[in-house]
Amino acid sequence: MHNPFFVTYFVIIPLLSAFLISIIGKYVKHRYVEMVASISCFLLLVFSLQGLNILRKASDSVLVYKLGGWALPFGICMVFDGLAGFMLFTVNLIAFLICLYSINYMEKYTDKPKFFTLFFLMLTGMNGLIITGDLFNLFVFLEVASISSYALVAFGTEAEELEASFKYAIMGSVASCFIFLGIALLYGFASTLNMADMANVLSTKPSNWLIPFVSVLFLMGFGLKAALVPFHGWLPDAHSSAPASISAMLSGVLIKTLGLYALMRIFFNVLGVSGIYLSALMFLGALSIIVALVLAVVQWDIKRLLAYSTISQIGYIVLGIGLGTPLGILGGLFHLFNHSTSKSLLFLNAGAVDYSINTRDLREMSGLKQKMPVTANTNLIGSVAISGIPPFHGFFSKLIIVLACIQRGFIGYALAAVIGSLLTLSAVMKMQRYAFLGELKEQYKNIKEVPFLMKFSMSCLAIICIVGGILLLPNLKFFLDSAVNVILEGRDYGRLVMEASIR
Amino acid sequence: MSALIAKFYPMLIVDNLSRFIFWAILLFGALIAVYSFRFMKEKEGLAKYYLYLIFTIIASLGVVLSNNLILLLVFWGFLGFTLYSLINIEASASATAKKTLIIVGGTDTLMLLGIAIIWNLSQTFRIDQMRIALDQPIAVFAYILLACACFAKAGALPFHSWVPDCAKDAPLPVVALLPASLDKLLGIYLLVRLSLNIFVMNNAMNLFLMIVGAVTIVAAVIMALVQHDLKRLLGYHAVSQVGYMVLGIGTGSLIGIAGSIFHMLNNAIYKSCLFLTAGDVESQTKTTDLDMLGGLAKFMPITFAGALIASFSISGVPPFNGFVSKWMIYQGLVERIAAQKTVVISVLCLLAAMFGSALTLASFMKLIHAAFLGTEGAHKKVSEVHWTMWLPVMILALLCAVFGIFAKQIPLNKFVFPAVGAGEFVGFWASSWATLLILFGILIGFLIYFLGNTKGLIREDNNYIGGGAVGQDERVSGVDFYNAIRELKFFKYLYKKEEGKYFDIYEQGKNLLGFVGKLFQFLHNGVLPTYLVWALLGTAVLFLTLIR
Structure with a gap:
């Protein structure tokens, strides 16, 4: 049996680095701050790989770390299982690459140590939310991540950024209220905050009103964090105003962790909902796909375009997961991973363009491919991957989602997914055409390709986009399968965690 | 080779249909590669160009060999991406590239939905195990979705609009390779697979295909008639010819389907030949505007010969190959009429096909006259192209003639009939005999010309106006005759709408x-x-x- 202590590293390392950086940042050169940041991100990546290794050996393994040695359900615990392993790897992979990218990119801004402090606090929140086994802890981590992201959105401190951050903060707080209310109601009913224990209590003690009511509260709360239509109003502003590396982080992993992961965990593993709530999820998903993409196509600001496309891709994931079948959940989770990588890549490209020519307006750019070949080519790869052109990885997840929709007989939803795919293609190809192709403008004759680390992270993500499809091969499928199984086990989660905690 | 592919069963499979398309793809790939050596010499990004060319060929081979619908979709979709990248080799073509990728990639996603429905109906992805009856709405829906992908790839209406744009803007070898030959081969290949293997066709679907085919033929050829740009004209013909193939499959009779497969092969041959001659013209004169061209036959005799043969072929003049396949498609329609199946529509389609053929001839008369004959255009005196550029043209022109004259002996018996599993047909065009008769007729004509002492009857002179030589600005180019069509009342309206992108x-x-x-x-x-x-x-x- 593995020592479950390693799961605490996912919180300890980023939290420590956040404080370390904020303390030493004033006194040492930025180079050391960068070193601390990249080393701790790298360590996190290594630990998440170790987690994957555990899952590879036994995909149903559950590791429980009891804080202070208190037995469940009295103490707080941290739980590592298939879904957590999947999310941890996704988050920390993206975080590592974005951290490297930021080292160069954040030269544009003044205060690097503050940036990395907030970055690591956000990472703490996300990692903590993923591994926690306690509902209130989940809320705390959610707020840690949210508040640091409010600050990061406002990092440029121009009028636009502050306005976006304000909107984001207000709407995020409303969502937090709903979530908090839901948690309070659940606590009042089940007299426990431990998620495993709560799952057990809820399966033995039925309630007619609580679960529907709480489900809607969570649907709204986490739906807003995940930016499902009609709760998406904050996202385009926030994601386009933040520094590009943070936009990539927000779109790539933050909304998925805070919104989707938390929703999946609570819906499937704690509340054990099914039927009409999943239908509602699917409906919101399909709605998000279409509405957001129509809006994406008409944008001229690169990052706004990408932000709207993010909403629609979240729709795909929710549509897949809402189907509730093994195939649908597989498609949804695979799309989650694929979208994390491809959308981060696209935001990093947008950042690279912004870095070089200081504008985000597509109408002002042209022919940048001649001067920025790496950015242009990785952008092409990210674009075709996100719009589901084979053999890039987005194709496979969309294929699985469409197959799963048809399998359940939802032709309308499948059609929405397909039309969405077409619209995504139009949206991202617009970016390709206006930014990178065509004739180079006179005023951009002297621009240069971005520095090495930015190129490096973009290339890594592009490579993942190209070969991502191999995750469906039998040898590597444990990565997705173990996560799918956790969702499918439903409220058995409670029993499994309890058993694992005694071992 | 078959043994190698058999090892990958059930992912890959090779049968009579896929075998000859396999070789056809390799042939076109090789010819275009040879052609590109010279033509693309001065372009940037050559390594990328050849890389994508190879990707294109591999993916096309993958499409015809796939026995698994998902695998087929992967190759098929990847072709859209390679086409996009190939068009983008030309820096100014980014708008066209985007349009192409969106139309082709968008219909690929429709295909994905269709495949998902098929999978749900038949519980398998294996093409050789599918026989789906078109008796429920959902199956019909799936068929139409997949057919849309075929139409977009081959360039039939209403997904045609990328082809003329692409023909005008993309690098020429790319046009000759993809929209003109490989995309046609693959689009029609999949349509035949759908209609023969995957689905059991019914009359309604046949009618659907026939109407799409007939409309495509006529609409595109009318547009082609008034084009002023050589490449755009050819682009519209690339659309129009697809109509014949779709129409042939729609007849539902074996000879019609065999005809459309043969037409697909023929079209790929003469259409890429025509595009390559257009490329020769472009590389020597730096323009493809028909108003500017003229009298090139003197300077580029080999190119002229190739263009002439291919033009005869595409217009369905015997004894070239285009005639034989069109003849077979007409036969398929006549068979329908004889069998009293939806007589009115079949007759209309037959008329449309014949009318289309006549207009094709008309527009190629214009092309040949305006580019190669007539008075000299604005260009300087030019020379014949390098041999790597005329050799592919000649090979293709030769194929046009051989496949026409020995239609039965070589292409039909070797490739086409085995592919659809059919043998003899009644009322078949005896091409070799007919060719002999035609040659005999031409011989007699020559005899009369030389022996009949026509010397004094004809006077040859240069054009003149008011006693002076015709200046460059007063020159009547071959295009102007056809402007009369543009002024006809109904056509005027039609052309205005089309130029306003109303049908796009x-x-x-x-x-x-x-x-x-x-x-x-x-x-x-x-x-x-x-x-x-x-x-x-x-x-x-x-x-x-x-x-x-």
């Missing part, structure tokens, strides 16, 4: 999207209270619907 599904989609987008943008006014209201309204609706 891409532009219409863009307009619609822009309209809906404006509407949605109105609701996203950037004011926080609005967004909060949306969110809270959404929550209220969720409460009302989910809590009973």
Whole structure:
């Protein structure tokens, strides 16, 4: 049996680095701050790989770390299982690459140590939310991540950024209220905050009103964090105003962790909902796909375009997961991973363009491919991957989602997914055409390709986009399968965690 | 080779149909590669060009060999991406590249949906195990979705609009390879597979195909008639010819399907030949505007010969190959009429096909006259192209002649009939005998010409106006004769609409999207209270619907 202590590293390392950086940042050169940041991100990546290794050996393994040695359900615990392993790897992979990218990119801004402090606090929140086994802890981590992201959105401190951050903060707080209310109601009913224990209590003690009511509260709360239509109003502003590396982080992993992961965990593993709530999820998903993409196509600001496309891709994931079948959940989770990588890549490209020519307006750019070949080519790869052109990885997840929709007989939803795919293609190809192709403008004759680390992270993500499809091969499928199984086990989660905690 | 592929069964499979398309793809790939050596010499990004060329050929081979629909879709979709990248080799073609990728890639996603439905109906992805009856609406829907992907790839209406744009803007070898030959081969290959293997066709679907085919033939050829640009003219013909193939498959009779497979092969041959001659003209004169060209036959005799043969072939002049396959398609239609199956529509389609053929001849008369004959154009005296550029043209022209004269002996018996599993047909065009007769007729003509002492009867002189030589600006180019058509009342309206991109599904989609987008943008006014209201309204609706 593995020592479950390693799961605490996912919180300890980023939290420590956040404080370390904020303390030493004033006194040492930025180079050391960068070193601390990249080393701790790298360590996190290594630990998440170790987690994957555990899952590879036994995909149903559950590791429980009891804080202070208190037995469940009295103490707080941290739980590592298939879904957590999947999310941890996704988050920390993206975080590592974005951290490297930021080292160069954040030269544009003044205060690097503050940036990395907030970055690591956000990472703490996300990692903590993923591994926690306690509902209130989940809320705390959610707020840690949210508040640091409010600050990061406002990092440029121009009028636009502050306005976006304000909107984001207000709407995020409303969502937090709903979530908090839901948690309070659940606590009042089940007299426990431990998620495993709560799952057990809820399966033995039925309630007619609580679960529907709480489900809607969570649907709204986490739906807003995940930016499902009609709760998406904050996202385009926030994601386009933040520094590009943070936009990539927000779109790539933050909304998925805070919104989707938390929703999946609570819906499937704690509340054990099914039927009409999943239908509602699917409906919101399909709605998000279409509405957001129509809006994406008409944008001229690169990052706004990408932000709207993010909403629609979240729709795909929710549509897949809402189907509730093994195939649908597989498609949804695979799309989650694929979208994390491809959308981060696209935001990093947008950042690279912004870095070089200081504008985000597509109408002002042209022919940048001649001067920025790496950015242009990785952008092409990210674009075709996100719009589901084979053999890039987005194709496979969309294929699985469409197959799963048809399998359940939802032709309308499948059609929405397909039309969405077409619209995504139009949206991202617009970016390709206006930014990178065509004739180079006179005023951009002297621009240069971005520095090495930015190129490096973009290339890594592009490579993942190209070969991502191999995750469906039998040898590597444990990565997705173990996560799918956790969702499918439903409220058995409670029993499994309890058993694992005694071992 | 078959043994190697058999090892990958059930992922890959090779049968008579896929075998000859396999070799055809390799042939076209090789010819275009040879052609590109010279033509693309001065372009940038050559390594990328050849890389994508090889990818294209591999993916095309993958499509015809796949026995698994998902695998087929992967190769098929990847072709859209390679086409996009190949068009982008030409720096100014980015708008066309985007349009192409959106039309082709968009229909690929429709195909994905169709495949998902097929999978649900038959519980397998293996093509050799599928026989789906078109008796329920969902199966028909799936068929139409897949057919749309075929139409877009081959360039039939209403997904045709990328082909003429592509023909004009993309690098020429790319046009000759993809829209002119490989995309046709693959699109029609899949349509034949759909109609023969995957689905059991019924009369309604046949009618659907016939109507799409007939409309494509006539609409595109009418557009081709008034084009002033050599490449764009050829692009519209590339669309029009697809109509014949779709029509042939739609007849549902074996000879019609065999005819359309043969036409697909022939079209790939003469159409890439024509595009390559257009490339020769472009590389020597630096223009493809028919108003500027003229009298090239003297300077580029080999290119002229190739263009002439291919033009005869595409217009269905015997004894070249285009005639034989069109003849077979007509036969398929006649068979339908004889069998009293939807006589009116079949007769109309037959008329449309023949009318289309006549207009094709008319527009190629224009092309040949305007580019190669007539008085000299604005260009300088030019020389014949390098041999790597005329050799592919000659090989293709030779194939046009051989496949026409020995139609039965070589292409039909070797490739086409085994592919559809058929043998003899009644009332078949005896091409070799006919060729002998034609040659005999030509011989007699020559004899009369030389022996009949016509010397004094004809006077040859240069054009003149008012006793002076015709200046460059007063020159009548071959194009002007056809402007009369443009002025006809109905056609005038039609051309105006087409030039306003009224029939272009891409532009219409863009307009619609822009309209809906404006509407949605109105609701996203950037004011926080609005967004909060949306969110809270959404929550209220969720409460009302989910809590009973």
